Amino acid sequence: MLHLYEAQTGMYQFRHLPQLARIILADHLDEFTRQQYALSVQLHLPLLQHLKHYSEPDLLLLTRRTAGEFLAALAANEGRAHIQASVERWLANDLQVVDYLQIIVEDITVLNHIRAESLRHFIPFYTQDLAVALEAASEVDRFFMGFSTTSLATFIDLLRQRISQQEAQLLEAESIARLGSFTWDINSNRTESSPEMRLITETDESPGLERFLANVHPDDSQHLKEAIAHAFATGLLECEFRFLTSGQEKTLWAKGIVYFSEGAPQRMAGVVQDISERKKMEAALLRKTLELERSNEELQQFASVASHDLKEPLRKIVLYADLLEAEAAQLPERGQQQLARIKDSARRMRLLIEDILAWSSLNQREEPAHTPLEKTLAESLEVLEQRVREKGARISSDGLPEVRVIPFQIRQLFQNLLSNALEFTRPGVAPEVRITHR
Structure with missing residues (x-):
């Protein structure tokens, strides 16, 4: 929840600022606008980077509109209300020309400096009395001190909100991916871990390396130690190992980065993911693959035997048909036609047997x-x-x-x-x- 910071009410009680604003609004608004725009370009106001799609005339119109609203509020001695309304629009993301998250600290400080300089520039049009001019300049400084204080306090509140949102999104992403994060201070052997990391390892706190290794599967403990030693030499950790929790065996995958100081490893940051379900699916897929290969071998053997058994009587049919064909002249015309059909059917049968044999083999295409x-x-x-x-x-x-x-x-x-x-x-x-x- 964001809260609007309010400066002391006395900061916005002015004698000269309302009249100065009325003079500028009545007689010098265009010059005041050009003054602000020129200073924005000269001082490289960061906000202009988000307004590149506007032409210079459009930017001048935008500056004139906002300057007019600002001066009208000062002229009515409602500077405090103007600050509050501006910040509320910012918090509501109702700035129209930019997203409120695009505004940075430099925008606040530079923009307030530009407006203060522009107001001071027109004090001679308000008075030639040096003492009054100094009082007017002091009121300008006091007004923008309050404006800056309120804006910066709001900016800090927004920044905290963004950090909180990003932390929440990170925790949600970790939960969805079953991916925990950790940091390990190597010198003190102290670790910090995310909630998902503690959920994966089923611990209520962040254990040191020894306690963590105590739960690693005995057959994988040395493998993990070697991976950590390798990370101390290369700066990168990547390892898959089994982890024991409450009598249950999990398969974890860890990846991390080692940070060095003067060549010595100081800290490791990384992630640990529970890949137990994936490993189970891989094992099931491997079993299915082996079963399919075995089934394919059996099918090939059957096809080979079946084709051999079918080819033998087929060869005899062809043999006897050839013997009959040698005496075809003695057969009536109908008998010759039937003999031709027998031979043609035998040929098609041979092709069919060969096709079945080829089709039944997954390794032959x-x-x-x-x-x-x-x-x-x-x-x-x-x-x-x-x-x-x-x-x-x-x-x-x-x-x-x-x-x-x-x-x-x-x-x-x-x-x-x-x-x-x-x-x-x-x-x-x-x-x-x-x-x-x-």
């Missing part, structure tokens, strides 16, 4: 090849010849091209599509399938 799709379509139709005849289907194509594909896959695609087309038809209606390409 058939490479794409230039394949005439018309020929592949014809081979697919030969496999489905009986079903096409039963359905009375008419299947045609528009002269499919030759493309670079995996032959087995495109042949299987044709067979699946045509099989579905023949399967899902209206009763009594002969299906008609036309295959085109673009």
Whole structure:
């Protein structure tokens, strides 16, 4: 919660400042505006960096508007109310031209100096009496002392709020990532740790190195010590180790930076993340991978045995078909046609066995090849010849091209599509399938 700092009321009781402001507002506002803008550029007001997208005429208009509001408040002897309203707009982030977090300390001090110098510049237009002029200048200084005090106090409050918000965001991020942070004073062996770090290690306080190492898995303790020694030499720590808490084993990952003084390590700052769930998932993935590899090996063995067992009777079919073909002249025409179909079916069966063997092996990939799709379509139709005849289907194509594909896959695609087309038809209606390409 931000609180508005208020200076003593007596700081804003003026005799000369209201009349000086009225004179400037009535007769010299444009000159006062140019004076402020020139000093802003001359003194490199940091705020101007956030207003680069404004042209100079636009910046002069903006300066004139704010100067007019400022002088009107002084003329009405309401300087204190003007300061309060300005700071409240700042706290509400209602500055319009910039975000309130873009304002820095130099903006406050330089801007107040510019306005004070601009007011002093016009004191001769108010009085020629030296004593009165000194009183007026003193009132200018007193007003901006109060303005600066209020603004700087508010700035400090805003800074504290930003730090508090960033700390809260950091703690939330640590909780989401299960990532704790720590600092270790190497000389005193004292450590400071974040709440998430204490949650990961299940400790109520920040333990020293010895207490921390006591909970490291015995098989990983030496590994962590060597990683720390390596960090003292290189400046960087990175280590994965198992940590024991309440009888539970966690896997932690640590990364840190070592800070040196005169070549000796003085302090380490770093993070520790609980990666237990990730390690469990990695182990489960490894088990699945091994199971898949074993299943693939079994599939390859089955495919090899099955293809061998299928090829043997197929060779005999081809052998007897060849013997019959030697006497084909003695067969009637219908017998010769059936013999040709037997040999063609045997050829397709051999291709199918080889394709199944290749497809069943995950380690063997058939490479794409230039394949005439018309020929592949014809081979697919030969496999489905009986079903096409039963359905009375008419299947045609528009002269499919030759493309670079995996032959087995495109042949299987044709067979699946045509099989579905023949399967899902209206009763009594002969299906008609036309295959085109673009």
